[in-house]
Amino acid sequence: MKRILRISLIAGLFVSNFTYASSISFLTKSPEELNIYLGKTFLITFDCPIAKVCVGDSKIALARALSEKEILIKGRSPGISNLIIWYKDKKPPSLYNIKVEIDPAQIKEVESLIKKLVPESHVQLIPAGSELLLEGYVTSIEDMHRVVQIVGAYFEETDKKQDSEEEKGKSSTTINISAGGEGRVWTESAEGQLEENVNCTVAIRNNLVVLKGYFQVQLDVKIAEVSRSGIKKMGLNFLNNSKWWSIGISDMGGASAELGTRKYYMKATGTPSSYSMDSTVTGQLSIASPFGDAINVLVHSLKGDSLAILSLLKGQGLARLLASPTLIAMSGQQATFTVGGEIPVPVTDKDGNTTIQYKEYGIILRFTPYVIRKDTITLVVEPEVSGPDWGLGTASGGVAVPGITTRKVKTTLQLKDGQTFVIAGLLKEKSHMSTRKVPLLGDVPLVGTLFTQKEFQSEETELVVVVTPHLVRPLNPQEVSELPGDLIPQDVNDLSFFLMNTPEIEVPKYLGEIGFSR
Numbered sequence: 001m002k003r004i005l006r007i008s009l010i011a012g013l014f015v016s017n018f019t020y021a022s023s024i025s026f027l028t029k030s031p032e033e034l035n036i037y038l039g040k041t042f043l044i045t046f047d048c049p050i051a052k053v054c055v056g057d058s059k060i061a062l063a064r065a066l067s068e069k070e071i072l073i074k075g076r077s078p079g080i081s082n083l084i085i086w087y088k089d090k091k092p093p094s095l096y097n098i099k100v101e102i103d104p105a106q107i108k109e110v111e112s113l114i115k116k117l118v119p120e121s122h123v124q125l126i127p128a129g130s131e132l133l134l135e136g137y138v139t140s141i142e143d144m145h146r147v148v149q150i151v152g153a154y155f156e157e158t159d160k161k162q163d164s165e166e167e168k169g170k171s172s173t174t175i176n177i178s179a180g181g182e183g184r185v186w187t188e189s190a191e192g193q194l195e196e197n198v199n200c201t202v203a204i205r206n207n208l209v210v211l212k213g214y215f216q217v218q219l220d221v222k223i224a225e226v227s228r229s230g231i232k233k234m235g236l237n238f239l240n241n242s243k244w245w246s247i248g249i250s251d252m253g254g255a256s257a258e259l260g261t262r263k264y265y266m267k268a269t270g271t272p273s274s275y276s277m278d279s280t281v282t283g284q285l286s287i288a289s290p291f292g293d294a295i296n297v298l299v300h301s302l303k304g305d306s307l308a309i310l311s312l313l314k315g316q317g318l319a320r321l322l323a324s325p326t327l328i329a330m331s332g333q334q335a336t337f338t339v340g341g342e343i344p345v346p347v348t349d350k351d352g353n354t355t356i357q358y359k360e361y362g363i364i365l366r367f368t369p370y371v372i373r374k375d376t377i378t379l380v381v382e383p384e385v386s387g388p389d390w391g392l393g394t395a396s397g398g399v400a401v402p403g404i405t406t407r408k409v410k411t412t413l414q415l416k417d418g419q420t421f422v423i424a425g426l427l428k429e430k431s432h433m434s435t436r437k438v439p440l441l442g443d444v445p446l447v448g449t450l451f452t453q454k455e456f457q458s459e460e461t462e463l464v465v466v467v468t469p470h471l472v473r474p475l476n477p478q479e480v481s482e483l484p485g486d487l488i489p490q491d492v493n494d495l496s497f498f499l500m501n502t503p504e505i506e507v508p509k510y511l512g513e514i515g516f517s518r
Contacts, residue, residue, distance in 0.1 A: 031082065031095035036061065036075040037103040038155075044071045051088045057081040061098050075100035078130045102127045102155075110154050117150060118143050123209060125151070137210045141331070142372045144209060215331035216473060217369035217377055222466040223322045223385065227459070228427075322385065323363045328472065337365040343388060345401050361386045361404050369469065375417045377469045383423070384408035385463055407463050415469055423465040 036042045049068040055061055060081040064072040071085070075098075083096040107125045114123050121143050123136035132155060138144045329335035340362010348354045366382040385407045392403025407428060413421050437443070438451040 031097045034073070034083065034096045034098050036073060036098060036100050037106075038075045038078055038100055040075060040103070042073045042075075044073065045069060046071075046085070046087075048091060049088045050085055052086040054084045055081060055098075056083070060100055073098065078102060078127060078132075102132065106154065110151060114147055114150050118146050121147060123147050134209050140371060140373045147209070215371045216471070217329055217331065217371065217379075218470045218472045219327045219329075219335070219367050219369070219379070220324075220468040220470070221327070221337075221365060221367075221383070222324050223363060223365070223383060224319055224464045224466075225322055225385075226319045226462050226464055228462050323365075325365060327365070327367065329367070329369055331369055331371040334366060334368045337363075339363045340386070343402065343404070346399055359404060361388060364408075367467075371471070372414075375471070377415055377417065377471070379413045379415065379467065379469060380410070381413060381423070381465075381467055382408065382410045383465045409465075413467065415467075417471045418468065420466060420468045423467065424462060428461050428463070 034042065034044075043066075046069045050065070050071065053063050053065065053071055055063050057079065059077050060075070060079040061083070062074050062076055063083065064074070066072055068088075073083070078100050081098045081100075083098050085094045085096075087093070107127070110125055111123070114121065118138070121136065121138040123134055123138065126133040126135055132151070134147065134151065138147060323337075323339055325337040325339075327335040327337055338360070340360060342358035342360055344356050344358055346354050347357050362385075364382075364384040364386075368380040370378040370380075372378055386404050388402040389405045390400075390402045392405065393401055394403070395401065405428070409423060411423060415421055434454070436453045437448065441451040442448045444451075
């Protein structure tokens with residue numbers, strides 16, 4: 001009996017090993033290759049009924065059973081996966097390697113459309129695994145965005161985070177084919193899930209596209225403080241209340257005005273209307289000022305023939321130029337200009353320890369340029385003017401610390417190369433009292449008030465910021481003009497100077513690339 005049992009066990013082990021060996025031999029044999037283009041379908045027809053289909057990675061390809069003998073494969077995302085098919089008649093399963101790639105004809109179509117809509121660019125599409133690389137150059141950031149939009153119209157970009165959450169735990173998909181359910185698909189999760197339309201996605205990478213052109217921006221800024229009180233004292237107060245006057249400011253030693261028809265919009269209806277200026281001065285008028293360092297104010301009446309130019313000298317205290325910086329920055333990079341100082345402020349913590357912290361004051365200018373076209377610049381400008389004010393001060397740790405008055409603004413502008421924009425309206429008002437009295441008599445009690453005069457004065461100033469951007473490029477050494485003193489003889493000996501009259505001239509050489517050009 002034991003011998004019969006031993007023979008049965010050996011026979012069972014032999015059969016199981018044979019079955020295991022046959023499955024191993026199936027898995028080790030070479031699978032068939034199946035190439036599918038992204039977004040397209042491939043139909044596989046079989047001679048015998050299918051029992052089950054399994055796709056290794058459902059993010060790469062999806063399978064759909066049309067009948068018991070037909071399987072439809074659709075490429076969903078570029079990549080490599082596999083497909084296993086089991087049959088109902090116990091036939092050995094079939095194994096396929098699926099490779100999903102982008103159709104070269106579609107790539108050529110996208111490249112030709114980019115060349116047509118963005119003619120100044122040169123961009124090529126390079127498939128790399130599950131990503132689509134964009135290589136080449138464009139001439140502006142706006143063209144870069146247009147290229148990405150064109151590519152996105154053909155390929156939906158992959159959201160890796162969303163895919164990882166949705167596909168977590170179900171990277172493979174198995175389809176069970178029902179006996180009488182031709183045209184129906186059953187999955188392990190839900191009925192009819194794979195019958196829905198599935199978007200084809202690809203990861204778009206444009207980090208190989210470079211910007212070609214001049215993307216260094218030079219910003220010419222003038223920050224001036226104009227005394228509004230001084231202008232009022234000169235009899236120009238009517239400019240603040242009358243809508244029939246226009247005023248322009250220039251600091252280049254001259255002023256110009258173009259006279260013609262003034263257009264405006266009605267507030268009630270919003271329809272455009274116009275008003276012709278009743279003036280005998282036509283065309284473009286240019287007036288030169290004899291004061292080169294003055295701020296010129298051009299005043300023109302829209303009703304009559306009143307045209308005047310006023311030179312407000314800085315020495316009169318009506319205006320003063322606070323700063324005139326010139327900054328250069330790459331597109332997308334911030335440049336900073338600071339003129340001022342720091343005020344030490346003692347700070348006491350909860351343990352009673354005193355430390356010194358410094359607060360900045362002065363003229364601070366920050367700007368960030370963005371070159372969106374070859375001649376259009378978007379600027380983020382942040383000018384700030386601050387100063388100490390003892391009237392707002394306090395005492396900290398027994399030390400008097402002044403307060404800080406600040407006037408700052410942050411704005412975004414879009415200008416052409418060489419255009420100018422003026423930022424104004426930052427007002428400051430300061431009041432003070434002055435006392436004048438007759439010597440000796442003004443100090444007598446009671447009677448001294450008759451010989452004393454008190455005057456309250458209010459000073460109002462306005463901060464004006466003039467911004468002008470330019471697209472610039474570095475100059476090569478041979479493009480730099482001579483600087484003052486370059487052609488002056490450096491080493492002159494007595495023989496050459498007195499007898500030969502041909503002094504030896506040694507011009508210094510430039511080191512590296514210097515200077516900028518518009």
